[in-house]
Amino acid sequence: MSQNNTGRILEAIDQLRRRKARPDIQRICNYLFRRFAVNSVEAKNDLQWCVDNNVVLKVEYKGSISYRNAAKKLALSNKHRDGQSSNVASDINKTVNNRKFAQLLTNAFGELIVQEPDYLELGIPAHEIIGNILSKDSVRYTKKYISILIEKEVEHGGLIKMKNGNYLMGPVNSEDFKFESNNWKTDESFVNSSQSDFNDSSPQNDVYNIPPQFYQQLKQKKKSIPHKIQYKSHKSVDDSMDSDDKRIDSENLRVGGRRKKVKKVFDPSDNHVPKKRGRPAGSLNKSTIEKNKMQEEFSRPDSRTSSNGREQGGVCSVCHNQNKRGPNDRMVACRECSNKAHFSCLNGDDMMLRMYPDNTWQCPHCKTCVVCVETSDAGYLIVCSVCADAYHGSCHQPAVTEKIKNGQRWLCINCQKPDELIISDIGNPFRRKSNSNDDNDSMSGSEESTPSNYRSPVESPSPSESPEKSRDSPENGSDCSDAEDPSIDPSIPDASNWTYEEVYQYFAQYFPREAKIFREQEIDGRSLLLLRRMDVLTQLKLKLGPALKIYRHVVKLQVRRDDPKLYWL
DNA sequence: CATTGCGCACGTT
DNA sequence: AACGTGCGCAATG
Numbered sequence: 001m002s003q004n005n006t007g008r009i010l011e012a013i014d015q016l017r018r019r020k021a022r023p024d025i026q027r028i029c030n031y032l033f034r035r036f037a038v039n040s041v042e043a044k045n046d047l048q049w050c051v052d053n054n055v056v057l058k059v060e061y062k063g064s065i066s067y068r069n070a071a072k073k074l075a076l077s078n079k080h081r082d083g084q085s086s087n088v089a090s091d092i093n094k095t096v097n098n099r100k101f102a103q104l105l106t107n108a109f110g111e112l113i114v115q116e117p118d119y120l121e122l123g124i125p126a127h128e129i130i131g132n133i134l135s136k137d138s139v140r141y142t143k144k145y146i147s148i149l150i151e152k153e154v155e156h157g158g159l160i161k162m163k164n165g166n167y168l169m170g171p172v173n174s175e176d177f178k179f180e181s182n183n184w185k186t187d188e189s190f191v192n193s194s195q196s197d198f199n200d201s202s203p204q205n206d207v208y209n210i211p212p213q214f215y216q217q218l219k220q221k222k223k224s225i226p227h228k229i230q231y232k233s234h235k236s237v238d239d240s241m242d243s244d245d246k247r248i249d250s251e252n253l254r255v256g257g258r259r260k261k262v263k264k265v266f267d268p269s270d271n272h273v274p275k276k277r278g279r280p281a282g283s284l285n286k287s288t289i290e291k292n293k294m295q296e297e298f299s300r301p302d303s304r305t306s307s308n309g310r311e312q313g314g315v316c317s318v319c320h321n322q323n324k325r326g327p328n329d330r331m332v333a334c335r336e337c338s339n340k341a342h343f344s345c346l347n348g349d350d351m352m353l354r355m356y357p358d359n360t361w362q363c364p365h366c367k368t369c370v371v372c373v374e375t376s377d378a379g380y381l382i383v384c385s386v387c388a389d390a391y392h393g394s395c396h397q398p399a400v401t402e403k404i405k406n407g408q409r410w411l412c413i414n415c416q417k418p419d420e421l422i423i424s425d426i427g428n429p430f431r432r433k434s435n436s437n438d439d440n441d442s443m444s445g446s447e448e449s450t451p452s453n454y455r456s457p458v459e460s461p462s463p464s465e466s467p468e469k470s471r472d473s474p475e476n477g478s479d480c481s482d483a484e485d486p487s488i489d490p491s492i493p494d495a496s497n498w499t500y501e502e503v504y505q506y507f508a509q510y511f512p513r514e515a516k517i518f519r520e521q522e523i524d525g526r527s528l529l530l531l532r533r534m535d536v537l538t539q540l541k542l543k544l545g546p547a548l549k550i551y552r553h554v555v556k557l558q559v560r561r562d563d564p565k566l567y568w569l
Numbered sequence: 570c571a572t573t574g575c576g577c578a579c580g581t582t
Numbered sequence: 583a584a585c586g587t588g589c590g591c592a593a594t595g
Contacts (some may be wrong), residue, residue: 019573022588034572061587062580403570403595 123166498525
């Protein structure tokens with residue numbers, strides 16, 4: 001099932017909106033992939049699920065399809081015509097959202113009271129609450145929406161409105177403050193557990209159900225710190241939220257990996273400096289309409305993952321299916337949390353879904369940099385395609401400066417070996433570098449590229465642990481530099497004496513999912529060298545896409561040369 | 570290169 | 583009229 005991703009999809013939509021980019025399927029998928037390593041098939045399925053369940057609205061706007069956060073739309077329309085929500089199905093996400101909102105609300109109270117202990121007596125003005133919540137989640141909420149929710153909360157007794165118009169928190173409804181979702185998205189929210197912490201004494205205690213940690217802070221802080229409200233720059237208490245929104249937004253909310261921009265506060269009064277940008281006139285240009293139209297058609301099933309997202313179950317964190325995907329499939333549990341995934345869903349192109357050599361697995365949210373032990377929250381993690389260790393680019397020695405996309409093969413320092421060593425004396429096929437030629441193959445979509453940096457800059461030879469075999473030593477090019485050697489590319493191993501296990505190992509590094517066929521069929525090196533195109537395409541029961549890519553490797557091994565002419569003819 | 574920020578013209582309410 | 587939307591560009595890493 002897809003609830004796992006609904007939050008992410010909403011986040012994507014809102015993020016795009018905030019960026020003033022059209023939240024179309026393309027961008028949403030892109031966002032999900034970047035942020036959460038959700039593949040596009042799954043993303044599309046989940047998006048569809050969201051649409052079907054009215055969590056997300058699919059709309060046509062200016063000739064193209066866009067997606068809207070239904071909750072926001074709802075808040076909007078409720079405001080305009082005070083009807084009841086038109087749609088039954090939105091109830092699901094309403095409860096989820098309510099809970100989320102309750103968390104944010106409590107959190108806001110906690111923070112604000114710590115900031116300004118006087119609020120304990122005076123109550124907190126709505127705009128402060130709104131500002132605080134927006135600073136946490138301006139994607140899901142707007143000023144108006146929050147106002148509405150606050151009023152609702154008052155009706156339900158969760159909040160108390162004072163005569164001065166300020167708010168106090170009412171009695172806790174523990175149900176509302178339960179930690180939400182144990183999925184991989186960890187929330188910075190609190191667990192409302194340790195009552196004891198703030199049970200001690202405070203007279204307001206029964207009124208202010210603020211989270212424990214805030215109560216602690218509050219106690220320490222007393223009233224010593226002068227009141228400084230971060231977002232307060234407006235004259236009247238009540239308007240000004242709109243310009244404030246932006247500021248809050250930019251200061252506190254960072255989702256993606258970036259944010260420079262010195263942030264100027266937009267002042268409508270300096271209109272007279274037009275510094276024209278953006279498109280001149282006429283809002284839509286045809287070419288883009290057409291482009292959008294073309295990419296509009298929904299998912300073509302992506303050959304490499306059969307994940308379908310439609311089925312019931314939701315056990316596998318990757319495909320959300322319960323059923324195993326083959327006789328040999330099994331569930332692998334994250335070694336940190338309760339997430340599980342099909343064995344077959346792991347070890348694919350997505351490096352964040354790679355198992356460790358000891359057959360354990362960390363889900364993407366638990367995976368930590370082996371150096372700083374921070375998760376991807378602290379920065380993009382690059383995962384070694386051999387040992388599955390993750391690193392922040394800057395933590396790795398030497399620092400990784402070039403961009404390694406998720407899915408791109410990359411070797412950590414421990415797994416890198418100078419090519420010379422491998423080629424000339426080891427000849428161990430499966431531990432061979434991925435430097436030279438796998439990017440093209442293993443990565444599904446990416447076209448070509450990544451200049452192969454043969455000689456790796458590294459020294460650590462980490463002697464190969466493999467059993468020695470002296471069979472081939474391909475005229476040992478002592479200078480590995482590259483394929484100037486006439487016919488044989490020394491970086492391509494000689495497979496003629498491989499056992500089928502070795503063949504399997506070789507292909508497993510590029511095609512973890514498909515490689516087992518080589519073992520099943522007991523294709524050893526000699527057989528491999530005899531394989532013909534049709535054999536690969538038809539006899540191995542592979543899907544066409546992988547089969548073609550595998551065939552390419554087969555040819556390379558057969559001729560020990562990487563010449564596209566050979567396999568595209 | 571990909572991603573993000575955003576002015577401004579236009580659509581919706 | 584006020585607000586929502588997103589194109590197309592600029593800035594940014």
